[in-house]
Amino acid sequence: MRDAFSKCLVSLAKSDAKVLLLTGDHGYSLFDEFRKECPEQYINAGIAEQNMVGMAAGLARVGYRPFVYGLSAFIPLRVIEQIKIDIAHDKLPVVLIGDGAGFVYSHLGASHQATEDIACCRAIPNLSIFSPADRFELESCMIMSYESKGPVYLRLGKADRGDVHSKNLELKIGNLVPIKTNKSNDISFITTGSLVKSVMNIALENFPNSSVWSSPFIKPFENKQIVDICKRSQVLIVIEEHSIYGGLGSVVSEIISEFSPIRLLRIGVQDRFSQYCGTYDYLLEEHGLDELSLIKKIKQFIESI
Amino acid sequence: MNLHKPTFNVNKLRKTVLEMAYAGSTVHIGCAFSIIELLAVLYRNHLNYPNNDPESKMRDYLVLSKGHGVMAQYACMRELGWLKDNSFTEYFSNGSELKGLSDSLISGLEVTSGTLGHGFSVGVGMSLGAKLAGTNQKTYALVGDGEINEGAIWEGALFASHHELKNFMVIIDENGFQAMGTTKEVLNLNSIKNKFESFGFETITIDGHDEECIDQAINKLWSSSSNMPKAVVAKTIKGKGVSFMENNNEWHYTRLNEHTYNSALAEIEKGEQ
Structure with a gap:
């Protein structure tokens, strides 16, 4: 699933120079290919999530398509107000990727676990929430996030549980x-x-x-x-x-x-x-x-x- | 379409703020008065809006991060013909558009602010976007001194400096007050100039009510050959222009009554003569 994520992001960035990846100093090898293929579109904003999300709003305002990556304990949790005011209020097309949702960081304790992120995001107007189950759903969700006219929180949980589907899907937004x-x-x-x-x-x-x-x-x-x-x-x-x-x-x-x-x-x-x-x-x-x-x-x- | 060339006369701007604050029975008059000259000089001499279009793609960006001063910006936008007169006379009436804090739904206001420390980062993002696109658009972020208590400001300052956003300028309205007291009493900032300099900003301190001085400082910073972001520390007076409001923090949250409105108006009109 993480492979699919990386490939999909690279493919979106290669097809649209306005796609930018912002990370809060997270991702490690996940972005090796992105950095190799699209170095100009990769921004490590440092361990400074509030500024990163505010900047993503500014970039979206002037025509870019930012994908903001962090752990779901930080994106969206730490920056919920920036998401509300800077991004969602103006329906800016920013994709917020919260990785490691749930108990993925099982050894690290509460600071890195996120089981309240959906609840925090749900009441924010204009913000969509996607939660894919396997690589097929993920790919669809990534493309739908990119095509979305408004902001999306893309929740990525444990990624190695195996596929639940056997082929590419044509998902319809809002549908099971x-x-x-x-x-x-x-x-x-x-x-x-x-x-x-x-x-x-x-x-x-x-x-x-x-x-x-x-x-x-x-x-x-x-x-x-x-x-x-x-x-x-x-x-x-x-x-x-x-x-x-x-x-x-x-x-x-x-x-x-x-x-x-x-x-x-x-x-x-x-x-x-x-x-x-x-x-x-x-x-x-x-x-x-x-x-x-x-x-x-x-x-x-x-x-x- | 704006038929009259705007002058951004500061007395006139203050009068507009006063009239709308009285009409709307609203607060934050002191916050608006401290940035009148800063905004007047920016709009008059620096901000580029091709075809007087607040949404022109090639415009410069003015981010009012200290959203509490928004009445001063409304007053400038009125001069540009971007706002209708009844927006002022009907300020705060039910169903009216202009809010008590900066709101990006209004054409001409780049950000929704008032929750502090947000606009600065959005401005850094806009400036980064202009740099990536290879345009020469300038971004100005106007922040309050109280506002720079917020940690996000310093995250953004690190980023702007690291990425050499030379077309980004922060203007700090150093009026020495925040909501509940002086900045010295609440959370001492010490030297704001030293702080921004240590973050890599090219920094100038000025009298924020001296229009010529403001203009020169901005010109000087933009003509610098340095690749670093710029900072103007503007020493200002909260409530500037009305003697009983100056350095009186009650005018952060006091509403005008007939008597204070007339007295304030008389002082400003006297200044006009």
Whole structure:
């Protein structure tokens, strides 16, 4: 997925000299190819994110297409006000890339983990939020970000969980992508980003009468598809590597409570920081987001209704 | 279309600010009065707006980072014919466009500011864009001395210097006050000139109310052969032009009443004669 990201960025920059990559002294080898191919379009703004995002607004104002890269703990978290006032207020076409979302930096602790980024961005007008699950969704999201007339927050989580799709996609903004469909549809899973693969795995093995939908778009979000899914489902289960407050679970619950109430289980990060460190899989387990914990929670929920 | 050549007469500009502040019953009069001469000289002699078009692609950029002084900029924009008279008489009425802080939805205002330390970085970005495009467009960022408490200013200063943005000029309105007191009492800045110099800016300190002096300083900096960004530290008086407002920080947040409005107006009109 990171390879796809790098290649896509290089290809966009080579085809449009107005594309600039700004990084807050992050990225390491991720940008080796970019620096080699498009050195004039690469700007390391230093460890100075507020200025970097303000500058991106200035560059967009005078006709450039800045892609601003940082860790999602910093972009968007640290610069949320610059995103709001300098960029989103004027619908400037800046792509904000937050890498390492969720628990990717599992050994580094709370400062480098981001499970509140979607919530912080969602209430900012004009700002789209994309959350791709694999290289195919990523590529589409990158191109849609570039083509967007307004700002986009592109959330990149754990990137090495494998593909969930098998071919290039033609995504429609705001729409879910089917991963697993089923006629009886007792349970419908809606998930995003890093956890799509896990949900696909557990659905295939443990919940045959279920459908799985990936949600590469958190905002804008098409309400109707959720209403349609609700009509065909007994229960809805939303799973994400983000706080249960303000993320995809909230998006879906807002829609169903207003338009089509059915039972909903939101699985995500509870209202707390990581207590321990360890591998990424260890951290998922600590937060009850590993496959075994997910299966247990889902079964308990099903039995309780 | 502007039919009358604007003069940017500072008394007239102050009168406009006063009238709109009274009409809108608004605050921040002192913040606007300290930058009247700076803006007058910039608009009169330096800012290039081809065809008097505030959105011309080849314009110079003036970023009012200290958005609290926006009434002074409105007054200049009125002279250029960019704003209608009723925007002033109906200032702050329901549904009106001109806000109490700089807002980029208004043609002629480059940034939305008032939350401090933002416009400077946006200006650095615009200046970088002009440099990358190979144009000779100038960018001016007007910041308050209180505003440079903000860390983002210094991030931007490092960047402008490192990337030798020689067409970027910051003008610091050093009126010595911020919202709750003097800058010395609140968070002492010591020498602003030394700070910007140490960041690599070519820096001049001037009397920010002496129009000739402002003009000369800007010309001198632009004629420099140095590749470094420029800084003008303008020593100013908050509330300049009305004796009871000068260096009286209450006029950061006090509204005019009939009596203070008439007294202030009389002082400015006296200065006009």
